[in-house]
Amino acid sequence: MMRYLAGRLLRALLTIFLVVTFAFFVLRLSGDPALLIMSVDAPPESIEAFRKSWGLDQPIWMQYLAYIGHALTGDLGNSMRDGRPAIQLVLERVPATLAITVPAFFLKIAIGVPAGIYAALHRNSFADRLTMLLSVAGFTMPSFVLALLLVLVFSVQLGWLPSSGSEGMANAILPIVTLGAAGAAILARFTRSAMLEVLGQPYIRAASAKGLSWRRVVTEHALPNAAIPTTTIIGFMVGTLIAGAVVVESVFAWPGIGRLLVVSVANRDLAVVQTILLFVAATMVSANIIVDFVYGWIDPRMRTAPR
């Protein structure tokens, strides 16, 4: 067990390291931050001075080693825009992002799971077909389209909710609904197929043959089994709490990490982009580890090998 744990952790760290490395080189090879941050007509000497002060005049592998060296001591560099530590900029934005992703996460579960179960139990009924139609619509539609539709209806037509900004709770509603709807669609579809798979298993018929009521067959025999794959997907959704709102934050001008990422990429604010990617990789990897352990905990077949 300890060895498994250590191996898992090592793989997780390696994943994070690879993400960081990849981001480092792609960012540096895809454009010169000096040209973007300084105004176009800045004199060449000051551009040169800018490069020198950020170490951009060094060979790229030197820059990379310096970056890794600092990162290992906890220093993730400063923003080229306002000079503050990148980590501080990023941490500032975490609450805003969580303020929409966490409610959206619960919304997904609260709608997606029951809808999927209901659809599976009433397979081919009108309700099932409607659920699946909405579900396909929900996850084929890009989130910015859904966001714009919601804005059109609730902000422009009805005037009930603000279309952008972050002044109050009302501003959070449309972003939450946009995120939640797409996730609920995925989860409904997934839960439905997990449930159908389980309902087709011999132990379900055997449980009925035992004399259990259908209600008990569903709640005591089908649901616990369908919960295994569904929990996995929900676990992966935890991994998107930080990074899953990039588009939605941009559309609604919500001041979270996603928007900071978009702005920083556009500006080649290297340290900030890298810090965000590090965060994202870390949350996803942690979510995967949690999923693994939860899986082993809820599925007895994962706990013990066959004799």
Added chain:
Amino acid sequence: MGVPLIDIRGLTVDFDAGQRVVRALHGVDLAIHGGEAVGLVGESGSGKSVTWLAALGLLGNRARIGGEVLFEGRNLVGAPASDLEAVRGARIAMIFQDPSSSLNPVYRIGQQLAEALQLHRGMSGAAALAEAARLLDRVGIADATRRLRDYPHELSGGMNQRVMIAMALSGQPRILVADEPTTALDATIQAQILELLQEIRRDSAMALVLISHDLGVVAENTDRVCVMYAGRIVEDAPIATIFEAPAHPYTSGLLAALPDLEGPRRRLLAIPGVVPEPWNLPLGCSFAPRCPEFERACEAAVPPAIELVHGHRAACIHARSGSA
């Protein structure tokens, strides 16, 4: 023989398969008396499983069931769910072909047995677990108390089938329907499970319905056999009669396909041709296209089952002149 324990009359099953409706059973008549052991044989798809799943209302809502299943003064066809639940497991228990996937993978053996005991005998807690251990011991599982804590995946297929049998016994049923209980198991285990079923039947006066492809297995373990073909019972007779004077050419075909243990080794004579699809049945007798005794009259109408002598029925136009 008195009143049968269960009397299935004219049982039909239609599956609603989207565009078309497929008839899987075409009027099955089958009566079983208390304590009797009856075999149900036939090739795959002949309707052996569907007969008993329909009788217990286990086919789901896409199956339409007609006819009557008279059991303890009630007709189970169309009976309310609560009536069926009171019969399943408690009065008529059923075990299935694939024991390892017939047990719920997320519960321990003990929990699954205790659930049945709670349901049928109102037992709970320590009393239920003690009884569960006794049942496991009864079906020949060593170290029963420890096995209660195992999950199905930790046991072999044969062990799981023993657990299924123990679970079936928990309701002290009048009839045990064993649907190919040994198909998924290897030969030695198969013999042990069949031996166990025999033993239980001897001790408990429970009727046994043994569903099998294999006429040999049925002959060794039952008193009477019903041969099914394409959703009908084509012959119903005591074992001895089936071997000495089979009246239906399909039965003769199954007998010819049996390996001959005593005599010289010979090639098995499989019946030529295949079972027709339920949506594509031939006119008249469903067996006609494969029948060595085929004649034009066979296509005229479905031959009704006629009683040749008491306790021997066959549905073949040749049976009348043949063995009666």
